Amino acid sequence: MAMNSIVAPIEIDVPFPKPPVELSADEKNHHRSLIVELLKRHNAVLIAHYYTDPEIQSLAEETGGFVGDSLEMAKFGARHPAETLIIAGVKFMGETAKILSPEKRVLMPTLEATCSLDLGCPIEPFSEFCDQHPDREVVVYANTSAAVKARADWVVTSSIAVDVLEYLAEQGKKIIWGPDKHLGRYIQQKTGADMLLWQGACIVHDEFKFNALEQCMALYPEAAVLVHPESPQNIVDLADFVGSTSQLIKAAKELPNKQVIVATDKGIFYKMQQAAPEKELIIAPTAGEGATCRSCAHCPWMKMNVLQLLSQVFERDDNEIFVDHDLAEKALIPLQKMVNFANDIQVNVKSNI
Missing domain, CATH: 3.40.50.10800 (NadA-like)
Known part of the structure; x- marks a missing residue:
C-alpha cells in the first residue's frame, strides 16, 4: 500500500486577515x-x-x-x-x-x-501531479477550488471520505488524494487504500500540540477527547472519537462523559453546546513547543x-x-457523485432501521 509524500508542501504566502473590529x-x-x-x-x-x-x-x-x-x-x-x-x-x-x-x-x-487547504493546492501543480499518475483515481477534499474539483474524479467531505475511499479500495482503485495530508493519512489507515498524498494542511487543525493536549487531559481525566481527522497523527492517537464536524457534534451528545475536549475549530461549540447543553466543552490547546497560534483554534478567514x-x-x-x-459543468460531475453517494448512504441506513 502506497502512502508517499509526493510533493513538498506549497508555501502559503498570504497575510492572515486582521481580527475584525468588535461591535457594541x-x-x-x-x-x-x-x-x-x-x-x-x-x-x-x-x-x-x-x-x-x-x-x-x-x-x-x-x-x-x-x-x-x-x-x-x-x-x-x-x-x-x-x-x-x-x-x-x-x-x-x-x-x-x-x-x-x-x-x-x-x-x-x-x-x-479563503482556506489554507485551498491556497496550498493550486490547480497547475496539482494537475501536473495528477498527469504523472494517469492510472490513479483523483479524489479531492471539498476544501479546494472549483478548478481543482473539475480536475477530480470524486469530491468528498470529511463526513463521507472514509466511506467513498473504502468503496474505491474495494474496487481495486489506486488513489491520488488532495489536499489534506492528515485526513489522507487517516483515511488510508481506515481503509487500506493505495493512496498518494498531496501535502496540504489546515492551519487550525495542524496547530494542536501533543504535549499540551496530554497536559489538558491530565487536568480533565474524565473528559472524552474528540478530534477532527485533519489533525496530526499524534493528536488523533489521543482521541476517544475521530470524525467530521457533524459526527463530532453527535459524539459530544451521545458519549457519557460530562466533559469534552474538542480538537477542531472552536466555532463548532455553538452547535455542540445546543446538542449537549449539559456538557462542559474544552478547546484542545494550541500552545506548547512549536506553537505559533496562527489560528488559536479559530480560522482567521x-x-x-x-x-x-x-x-x-x-x-x-x-x-x-x-x-x-x-x-x-466539469466540477459538477464529481460533486454530484458525492451528493448521490451521500444520499445512497442515508437510504441504506434508513432501510436497515
Whole structure:
C-alpha cells in the first residue's frame, strides 16, 4: 500500500486577515435587524458553516437559514426556494453552492475569506501531479477550488471520505488524494487504500500540540477527547472519537462523559453546546513547543464573516460568486457523485432501521 509524500508542501504566502473590529451591543442589534429585513426583501437565505462565529450561526437559524458542514450547506441551498444564497463561510463553499445551484445568485460577506487547504493546492501543480499518475483515481477534499474539483474524479467531505475511499479500495482503485495530508493519512489507515498524498494542511487543525493536549487531559481525566481527522497523527492517537464536524457534534451528545475536549475549530461549540447543553466543552490547546497560534483554534478567514459585512452584501459589487460555465459543468460531475453517494448512504441506513 502506497502512502508517499509526493510533493513538498506549497508555501502559503498570504497575510492572515486582521481580527475584525468588535461591535457594541447596539451596533450588533442594528446590523442584525438590517440583515433580517434584507433577507426578506431580496428573497434570500443565510447559510453558515459550523466554524463561523456564534452570532452568525444564530442569525442563520433565526431567519430560517441553515448551519452545517460544507456538503450540507450546498445541499440546503440547492433545495431551498430562495433566489439568493448568502454563504457565510470561505470562498470554496460559495463556489460549491454556485455549482450546485447555477440559477441562483450566491453572495458572501467577503470573497477574501479563503482556506489554507485551498491556497496550498493550486490547480497547475496539482494537475501536473495528477498527469504523472494517469492510472490513479483523483479524489479531492471539498476544501479546494472549483478548478481543482473539475480536475477530480470524486469530491468528498470529511463526513463521507472514509466511506467513498473504502468503496474505491474495494474496487481495486489506486488513489491520488488532495489536499489534506492528515485526513489522507487517516483515511488510508481506515481503509487500506493505495493512496498518494498531496501535502496540504489546515492551519487550525495542524496547530494542536501533543504535549499540551496530554497536559489538558491530565487536568480533565474524565473528559472524552474528540478530534477532527485533519489533525496530526499524534493528536488523533489521543482521541476517544475521530470524525467530521457533524459526527463530532453527535459524539459530544451521545458519549457519557460530562466533559469534552474538542480538537477542531472552536466555532463548532455553538452547535455542540445546543446538542449537549449539559456538557462542559474544552478547546484542545494550541500552545506548547512549536506553537505559533496562527489560528488559536479559530480560522482567521471564517472570522471574517461579520455582521457589518453581512448587512452590506446587497450593496457591494465585489462579493458575488461566479464560476465559469465550462468549469462548473466539469466540477459538477464529481460533486454530484458525492451528493448521490451521500444520499445512497442515508437510504441504506434508513432501510436497515
